Amino acid sequence: MSTATKPARGPAARTAARAAGRTGQYLALTAYLVFLAFPLLWLISTSFKSPQELASIDPTWIPREPSLDNYRAAFDAQPLLRSALNSLLVAGSASLITVAIAVPAAYVMVRNRSRVSRAGTVWILVSQMFPLVLIIIPLFLILRNLQLINSLPGLTMVYVVWCLPFALWMLQGYVKAVPRTLEEAAAVDGASRLTTLRSVVLPLLTPGLVATLMFSFVTAWNEFFFALVLLKTPEKQTMSVILTHFVGAEGVADLGPLAAASFLATLPSLLFFAFLQRRLVSGMLAGAVKG
Known part of the structure; x- marks a missing residue:
């Protein structure tokens, strides 16, 4: 009794699989870098905010009016x-x-x-x-x-x-x-x-x-x-x-x-x-x- 063999993947399919794997690696690396850099970026953003903006209930990612007062x-x-x-x-x-x-x-x-x-x-x-x-x-x-x-x-x-x-x-x-x-x-x-x-x-x-x-x-x-x-x-x-x-x-x-x-x-x-x-x-x- 013969068993069905899987069709061989063509060059286009292999190229698409490699591209998808490479894209996944880049996305994982980018997420890891963002995770590591977020505390430093938030620290820099906080250092340029005014006291009123720091006391605000709604936090902001980028200072509205950055200054060197701090x-x-x-x-x-x-x-x-x-x-x-x-x-x-x-x-x-x-x-x-x-x-x-x-x-x-x-x-x-x-x-x-x-x-x-x-x-x-x-x-x-x-x-x-x-x-x-x-x-x-x-x-x-x-x-x-x-x-x-x-x-x-x-x-x-x-x-x-x-x-x-x-x-x-x-x-x-x-x-x-x-x-x-x-x-x-x-x-x-x-x-x-x-x-x-x-x-x-x-x-x-x-x-x-x-x-x-x-x-x-x-x-x-x-x-x-x-x-x-x-x-x-x-x-x-x-x-x-x-x-x-x-x-x-x-x-x-x-x-x-x-x-x-x-x-x-x-x-x-x-x-x-x-x-x-x-x-x-x-x-x-x-x-x-x-x-």
């Missing part, structure tokens, strides 16, 4: 420029120091597999499970003995310690992707371990370095708890702490200046990512060609 009020109310410079100094220093420490440490942990390196990897994961409240008291006592309370160098040290475990975990995967044959060839040519790391491995780690640098910078820039506890005077506080000053004791915030200050606090991270994104893509392409 930005002027934000700068008049709090030292935003000084706090932004403090955050930039702390986050930039912490991210650079973290990457400088994490690169050789990750290389040693990957290439010299031993019980010590495996125990170090396990400790990296365990350290990320500690709640902040548990470590803030001993951390505060250590910094007090070092006379680094209420200082930007002390906060930078804390951020380095806080970002380093995850930076090590990220870079280990990139180091494992570097072929050992390249290092063996460099060793045959007489290169030392340090020379091999600097001249052979490091150029191939560009995507990992950029990704780790971005992660460390954004983490330090957005961090709030350590900065709140360790920094006391307003002239040394970071941007994340200054934003809380726009909220009153009863939780009532001046929404317009708060939105303006929040957008200004978000802008450096966006610019930093946009600046390093090209280097990340070019580093990935270069690593693929060299590999």
Whole structure:
């Protein structure tokens, strides 16, 4: 008993199916991007609205009469420029120091597999499970003995310690992707371990370095708890702490200046990512060609 076979799909049907699938992918990607960008777009729109428009029952997507009054009020109310410079100094220093420490440490942990390196990897994961409240008291006592309370160098040290475990975990995967044959060839040519790391491995780690640098910078820039506890005077506080000053004791915030200050606090991270994104893509392409 013969069974009926399905008719073969023609080229036009296959092309239509591919076009429909591609359209569905684009629609899903567009919806995802809109979902991610909506809070930022709403924040920007709020920062340009007048107090009367913010108090209106019917919200508006686009300000009817956009103005910079909220930005002027934000700068008049709090030292935003000084706090932004403090955050930039702390986050930039912490991210650079973290990457400088994490690169050789990750290389040693990957290439010299031993019980010590495996125990170090396990400790990296365990350290990320500690709640902040548990470590803030001993951390505060250590910094007090070092006379680094209420200082930007002390906060930078804390951020380095806080970002380093995850930076090590990220870079280990990139180091494992570097072929050992390249290092063996460099060793045959007489290169030392340090020379091999600097001249052979490091150029191939560009995507990992950029990704780790971005992660460390954004983490330090957005961090709030350590900065709140360790920094006391307003002239040394970071941007994340200054934003809380726009909220009153009863939780009532001046929404317009708060939105303006929040957008200004978000802008450096966006610019930093946009600046390093090209280097990340070019580093990935270069690593693929060299590999």
